[in-house]
Amino acid sequence: MMYEVVIPAAGQGKRMKAGVNKQLIELQNEPLIVRTLKVFENDEWCRGIIVVINEAERTQFEQLFSRFHIKKITAIVSGGKERQHSVYNGLKAVKNGDIVLIHDGARPFVTIEHIHELVKEAKEHGAAIPAVRVKDTIKKARDQFVEETVERSSLWAVQTPQAFHVSLVLRAHEQAQKDGYIGTDDASLVERIGGKVKIVEGDYRNIKLTTPDDLLFAEAILSSWVIS
Ligand SMILES: Nc1ccn([C@@H]2O[C@H](COP(=O)(O)OP(=O)(O)OP(=O)(O)O)[C@@H](O)[C@H]2O)c(=O)n1
Numbered sequence: 240m241m242y243e244v245v246i247p248a249a250g251q252g253k254r255m256k257a258g259v260n261k262q263l264i265e266l267q268n269e270p271l272i273v274r275t276l277k278v279f280e281n282d283e284w285c286r287g288i289i290v291v292i293n294e295a296e297r298t299q300f301e302q303l304f305s306r307f308h309i310k311k312i313t314a315i316v317s318g319g320k321e322r323q324h325s326v327y328n329g330l331k332a333v334k335n336g337d338i339v340l341i342h343d344g345a346r347p348f349v350t351i352e353h354i355h356e357l358v359k360e361a362k363e364h365g366a367a368i369p370a371v372r373v374k375d376t377i378k379k380a381r382d383q384f385v386e387e388t389v390e391r392s393s394l395w396a397v398q399t400p401q402a403f404h405v406s407l408v409l410r411a412h413e414q415a416q417k418d419g420y421i422g423t424d425d426a427s428l429v430e431r432i433g434g435k436v437k438i439v440e441g442d443y444r445n446i447k448l449t450t451p452d453d454l455l456f457a458e459a460i461l462s463s464w465v466i467s
C-alpha cells in the first residue's frame with residue numbers, strides 16, 4: 240500500500256526560541272528534520288516525500304538532504320504564512336492520486352508501524368489520524384476563572400501523520416481556502432466538509448517539538464530507544 244507524504248517544515252518555531260528554524264536543531268548529532276525524513280526514507284510503502292520549506296532556507300535544507308542521503312524527495316516547495324498554507328502548497332505537488340500523509344517536520348518519533356496502520360485505515364475510511372487519550376483534567380476558562388470542567392472521556396489529543404485520500408484532502412483545503420478558514424490540523428478541514436475521520440490510537444512519544452522543554456523529552460525518548 241503505497242503513499243506520498245507532505246512534510247511542512249516552513250514554520251518560524253517562535254515558541255522554541257532557538258534563534259534558528261527548530262527543524263535544524265540537532266538531536267544526538269542529527270538535525271531534527273533529518274530524523275523525521277529518515278522514518279519515511281526507510282518505509283518501503285513511501286513512494287515520495289514532498290518537503291515544504293522557507294525559500295530563504297532552501298540551500299541549507301538541500302545541503303542537509305544530500306549530506307544525509309535522503310533520496311525519496313520528489314519536490315521541495317515554498318511554504319506559506321500559516322501551516323495550512325504550507326501544507327496546501329505541498330499537496331499541489333502530489334503526483335499519485337491515492338493516499339497522502341501530512342506529517343509535521345517537527346515530529347521525529349513516529350513509527351513505521353503506526354504509519355502503516357494509518358494508511359490502511361485511510362484507504363478504508365478516507366481519513367485517519369493518530370491521537371492519544373487526554374490524561375489531564377481539562378477546564379474551560381475565561382480571564383483565568385474556570386467556566387466549566389470538560390468531560391474527558393471523549394477527548395483525544397491529535398498528532399500527525401494524518402492520512403487521507405488525495406482527492407478528499409485537496410477538496411477540503413480548497414474549500415477552507417475559499418472560506419478563509421484556518422484550522423490547526425488538516426483533519427479539521429475534512430470534518431467541515433462532512434468527511435469521516437477515523438482515530439487510530441497513537442503513541443505519547445510521538446511528540447511535536449514545540450517549546451524548549453520538548454528538547455528534554457526528545458533526549459529522554461532517544462536515550463530510552465538506545466537502551467531498549
Ligand atoms: N507557516 C508554517 C507554519 C508551520 N509549518 C510547519 O508545521 C509544523 C507544525 O507547526 P508548529 O510546530 O506549530 O511550528 P511553528 O509554526 O514553526 O511554531 P511556532 O508557532 O512556535 O512559530 C512544523 O513542522 C512547522 O515547520 C509550516 O510548514 N509553515
Ligand SMILES: C[C@](O)(CO)[C@H](O)COP(=O)(O)O
Pocket residue numbers: 322343397398399423424425447449
Ligand atoms: C497538526 C498538529 O500537529 C496538531 O497537533 C499541528 O501541527 C499543531 O500545530 P500547533 O501550532 O501546535 O497547534
